[in-house]
Amino acid sequence: MRREITGFSNPLLKEVRSLREKKLRKRAGLFLAEGLRIMTEAREAGFLPEMLFRVKDREVHALEIALESDVLAAGGDVIETSAEIMAKLSGKDNAQAVVGVYRDHGTELDAIQRESAPIWLVAQAMRDPGNLGTMLRTGDAVGAGGLILLDDCTDPFSVEAVRASMGAIFTQKVVQCRWEEFVAWLRTGPGQLVGTSLQTETDYQSAKFTSPCFVLTGNEAQGLPEEYEAQCDLLVKMPMRGKADSLNAAVATAVMAYEVLNQFRRN
Amino acid sequence: MRREITGFSNPLLKEVRSLREKKLRKRAGLFLAEGLRIMTEAREAGFLPEMLFRVKDREVHALEIALESDVLAAGGDVIETSAEIMAKLSGKDNAQAVVGVYRDHGTELDAIQRESAPIWLVAQAMRDPGNLGTMLRTGDAVGAGGLILLDDCTDPFSVEAVRASMGAIFTQKVVQCRWEEFVAWLRTGPGQLVGTSLQTETDYQSAKFTSPCFVLTGNEAQGLPEEYEAQCDLLVKMPMRGKADSLNAAVATAVMAYEVLNQFRRN
Numbered sequence: 001m002r003r004e005i006t007g008f009s010n011p012l013l014k015e016v017r018s019l020r021e022k023k024l025r026k027r028a029g030l031f032l033a034e035g036l037r038i039m040t041e042a043r044e045a046g047f048l049p050e051m052l053f054r055v056k057d058r059e060v061h062a063l064e065i066a067l068e069s070d071v072l073a074a075g076g077d078v079i080e081t082s083a084e085i086m087a088k089l090s091g092k093d094n095a096q097a098v099v100g101v102y103r104d105h106g107t108e109l110d111a112i113q114r115e116s117a118p119i120w121l122v123a124q125a126m127r128d129p130g131n132l133g134t135m136l137r138t139g140d141a142v143g144a145g146g147l148i149l150l151d152d153c154t155d156p157f158s159v160e161a162v163r164a165s166m167g168a169i170f171t172q173k174v175v176q177c178r179w180e181e182f183v184a185w186l187r188t189g190p191g192q193l194v195g196t197s198l199q200t201e202t203d204y205q206s207a208k209f210t211s212p213c214f215v216l217t218g219n220e221a222q223g224l225p226e227e228y229e230a231q232c233d234l235l236v237k238m239p240m241r242g243k244a245d246s247l248n249a250a251v252a253t254a255v256m257a258y259e260v261l262n263q264f265r266r267n
Numbered sequence: 268m269r270r271e272i273t274g275f276s277n278p279l280l281k282e283v284r285s286l287r288e289k290k291l292r293k294r295a296g297l298f299l300a301e302g303l304r305i306m307t308e309a310r311e312a313g314f315l316p317e318m319l320f321r322v323k324d325r326e327v328h329a330l331e332i333a334l335e336s337d338v339l340a341a342g343g344d345v346i347e348t349s350a351e352i353m354a355k356l357s358g359k360d361n362a363q364a365v366v367g368v369y370r371d372h373g374t375e376l377d378a379i380q381r382e383s384a385p386i387w388l389v390a391q392a393m394r395d396p397g398n399l400g401t402m403l404r405t406g407d408a409v410g411a412g413g414l415i416l417l418d419d420c421t422d423p424f425s426v427e428a429v430r431a432s433m434g435a436i437f438t439q440k441v442v443q444c445r446w447e448e449f450v451a452w453l454r455t456g457p458g459q460l461v462g463t464s465l466q467t468e469t470d471y472q473s474a475k476f477t478s479p480c481f482v483l484t485g486n487e488a489q490g491l492p493e494e495y496e497a498q499c500d501l502l503v504k505m506p507m508r509g510k511a512d513s514l515n516a517a518v519a520t521a522v523m524a525y526e527v528l529n530q531f532r533r534n
Contacts (some may be wrong), residue, residue: 129350130397134515143508164515171510205529237526240408243438245310247521248401248431254518255525261506262472 004080031157035096041167049100056080058075117145118211124150125219133164134250142257146173195232204236209260217253297462299425302363308434316367323347367456376452384412392486400431402518409524413440423444462499471503476527484520
């Protein structure tokens with residue numbers, strides 16, 4: 001249905017704004033994605049928002065018209081509002097002209113078809129939403145099936161993570177589980193678990209990766225716990241030519257994932 | 268000299284806090300680096316802060332004692348303060364226990380010894396301080412000589428960029444200049460300029476890189492301008508297997524830089 005919100009005190013605004021908080025996001029089972037680019041990625045991946053907020057009285061891109069039409073056809077709401085109300089909704093002055101409220105689509109390990117993709121990314125206790133979103137974006141690029149989040153990771157459905165994913169939150173499977181659950185599931189089928197580590201002499205380019213390959217990255221500050229490393233099928237290290245002994249977590253994941261992809265491309 | 272600040276109204280606090288703003292940072296020729304880890308990297312690279320602020324009355328790491336001793340020996344100030352004042356200085360509640368005020372050490376193109384390193388990173392109109400800092404960190408890891416910032420980039424000496432660099436702001440040369448200056452300088456000596464582009468069919472793994480290799484990455488949203496691409500010696504692309512057509516800028520730089528390093532390692 002198409003409707004309009006003109007007042008700042010409309011209770012729906014408060015509800016939608018509350019989706020910026022993890023607890024309230026979880027409770028509602030909804031999350032926010034902002035901007036036409038990401039929302040178009042979502043639409044192409046088969047995801048439509050339940051509510052689409054748009055700033056009225058401005059030039060409209062053809063992709064936005066198509067998106068709105070799909071939302072209405074699917075029984076969703078298109079809600080017109082002013083730039084001022086949108087800024088309030090977004091909590092920032094330079095708000096996007098369109099914002100969507102989507103149903104949380106996290107999945108379970110058992111719903112994953114591990115052989116549907118040659119690469120899966122796995123992140124442990126990832127704290128930075130930018131890193132997490134960037135991993136999703138990288139996963140999309142290397143043809144990964146999804147991102148498995150272990151232990152206490154930052155919420156993949158936060159506005160910051162969704163933004164950094166550039167839409168990959170909709171094209172990658174996202175699973176959240178404990179390490180023990182993951183390992184138990186992993187060992188019920190094929191799958192090579194590869195960790196990056198300072199405790200190995202194996203160069204990441206001399207290792208042999210097999211599909212499906214699960215690329216495991218540890219927490220930004222601590223890296224992987226030793227007991228997690230012990231469970232890996234393969235530990236590798238990237239050359240470090242400088243003073244530092246580690247890369248940014250999203251960068252390390254990408255360098256590893258591209259090496260795995262490159263090996264698979266050659267075979 | 269060792270001294271103490273006990274009052275929130277001490278004018279030095281305001282001065283130091285002002286270094287969070289680019290304009291005032293430039294004017295003072297100073298910048299902030301927070302935390303013992305980054306400050307120790309700085310010390311090992313030969314950089315000491317002119318002023319070191321520290322929270323008093325807590326357990327002190329041996330590296331901090333060594334750092335303070337070096338600062339005092341070099342004629343710098345060690346300023347003791349309370350956790351509350353440090354929080355005010357940092358603008359956040361969970362402030363680091365040590366913060367350093369360093370002299371800005373940006374350099375000029377002409378001071379660069381291009382043959383001192385096989386790889387140089389070049390970023391154009393980079394807007395995100397996290398991306399810029401991450402590029403510095405990656406540069407350190409691949410043994411790059413430094414990061415050359417073209418056109419209007421975010422300030423490499425901002426607190427966010429320094430933090431994301433994890434100390435590489437002190438180990439990498441940092442140059443800021445215009446594109447025209449860079450190209451003119453580049454062509455006065457050896458150097459292969461490599462850009463990543465959607466306009467090429469050359470796979471980044473089939474290209475041949477030569478040292479010194481200048482890896483050029485464009486703005487996060489727009490990528491490289493066409494006229495910049497036209498000046499590159501080589502344009503390459505990375506495989507993109509998903510829906511998206513680009514990687515995060517810091518990720519793209521890292522994937523490229525590791526490929527260049529890997530080729531050089533084989534030869």
